[in-house]
Amino acid sequence: MSIDRANVKAGIPLGKPHIAMDLVPTGDGRAFSDWQTSTSFISQNSLLTEEDAAAFHGSAQIFFLGRLVLLESTASHPTRMLRTGLDVARSDVDLLQICLLTKGVITGRGEPAFRVGPGDICFIDCSQPFECEVSGFAMTVLLVPRDALPSSLSDYLVHGLVLKADRPATAILAQLMRQTYEMAPSLSHDEAEAAARAAVSLAFDLFKSGLSPKKDLASAPLDLLGAAQARIERLLENPELSAAMLQKQLRVSRATLYELFVPNGGVQAYIRERRLQRCYEILRSNHRPNDTIGTVAFSLGFRSEAHFSRAFKDRFGLSPRTLRLEARRQSGDLQPALVAGIAPHMIQALVHGDAK
Template identity: 30%
Template sequence: MSPPIRFDSAEFAENDAEEIWREGIDAIFEIQRPKDPPAPFRAKMESWALGGMLLMSHVVGGDVEFQRTRRRIATSGIDHYLVHCLLDGTLMSTFGRDTQQVPLGSVVMRDLVVENIGFTRDAPMLTLTIPRQAIDRRTGGALRMHGLSWDPTDPIGVLIASHMRTLASVATAMDDEQALVAGEATLDFIAACVLRRAERWAESGDPRLTPVIRAQALSYIEGNLADTSLGPARLREILKVSRTALYELFEPMGGVAEYVRARRLDEAMRRLESPLHARDLIGAIASAVGFMSESTFNRVFKERFGCTPTEARGRRAGGVFTGFGVTATGNGAGHPDDARGVGAMTAAKIRDLRA
């Protein structure tokens, strides 16, 4: 298999090491660390590609907040599940009004379309990063998986944790075919465990409500955001489903209108942050994603992101909310020059995952 991607902060100057580490994590989260941490920055990461998913062993010292914000959800281009196995230290998460303290040795799932804030303190863990469709096509989708967990006394949790540890211990020795087999088997195993534990959003007996139809609906929406007629009637016509079936298909997402509006706003944010659209007028961007009124666009954009489109573009131009540049060249002890790109390589691996 491809060589694992490894990072050890001890091999770099402290400031360079943190920049490289941030660039890898920045693909998913906005990071907050204390301004004056009591100890020097230290972190290690190692990741292996296993077919269509990524296994990562990682730890960062001290206190860290990992924020999956609405802005990051809109602009990251990542739609994955995370499966964490906590090996030591402290891990907790807040989402909505809920706070989840993760017991040592337990396994917990995160859905990256859910806004949440994770907090770690000296917490080595193993993480599987899995594209949404890889799980959904095995389970039928429409499952509430964010926050799903197995504690250390749960036999299924023990099996998942043991399996993840075993994968990490043998991944480097696998060839490409073995990595693919291990990845597919792991996905089947995780999906089977999820089906026994997760709550499914209620659906009718309409046989057309399948993952295939769901994927077709989402794909059609993505390709037609500029169409001002995009809505329930148009989708029923395209998908050949009943009003009730369409409602139940989109009920987990807040309904058709809410989902379409959210995707339009997310695409607008992506364009505002993209250098390719730096010269586009804000009104042109609003029109390109299906808003007929610029004033309406400005209002709902601020409701979703907490800033105006002009402010969002200005923050990008000022260097806020962008990725972190990598300038490290190692500690002078024969460290290869391309090691400074390990953060970017990790981020690219995460973004490129496909079911």
């Protein structure tokens, strides 16, 4: 599915959501299976009670607004949402979710642990591993790519922050999110995007004002895992990139660094995964058409083309050469690995900044 750019330019009301999904119970669990597939770009979802699959009912109505997504989602039965460190490493999806819960309870496990009730607004960061248990719910959500966040905030850890419903300012934000969603069909694309951006700005203003003195924005340290991941991204093409280099640059102990990446299988496993993913992106997009596969591999720290090809095929299920040939045949219209789920082309445009 694609957005009619002529309508966007002409200021025509959005009308119906770009995606509308209503998964009614069929008795065989198909509705929940479809729900799992549709939401797989964010997390692995499972029912807390497997027997609930036959009666599961889920829905989502989604508006794509430039680099933002505004949606309403419901689910009838308790589920577990899991995003592992390996999911983070393998996925291009680096989104922040701003979730207004209107029904149900979200319980975040791990660090930080958090609880979200009706009327609360929480932040869930897809650059972080997370595990949540969610009762039957209804929520309004803004999805924001990290590179569309205010630059002064994009590197700070907000995952698990909860704005409680009893704060008057939270009620204002909740009303803005709900009214933007409810009025979206009558708004033009630009009007709806402007309202959604206003909600994002307000959410972060509340985030800043809600910090305790010990977490004041001026002195709060960057989340160490996020800082390490960001440093790895900048150094992927450096053949000397290693755990020792990261330890020195981040000024942390070897034990601290290794503990950070235990969920990812270790520091070197994470680096290798990110390098494979970057090679996939280059070969899929045909971004460097004159470079040989060996040149691409060597530029990202692989020392043997044969070893790279074996690792690539083990990881993605096809050889680098097959991927490049298929990408050229389809004019590069392939999805990067594991950006799956509902409307993958639109999600991919959102993630990579191609959405307008």
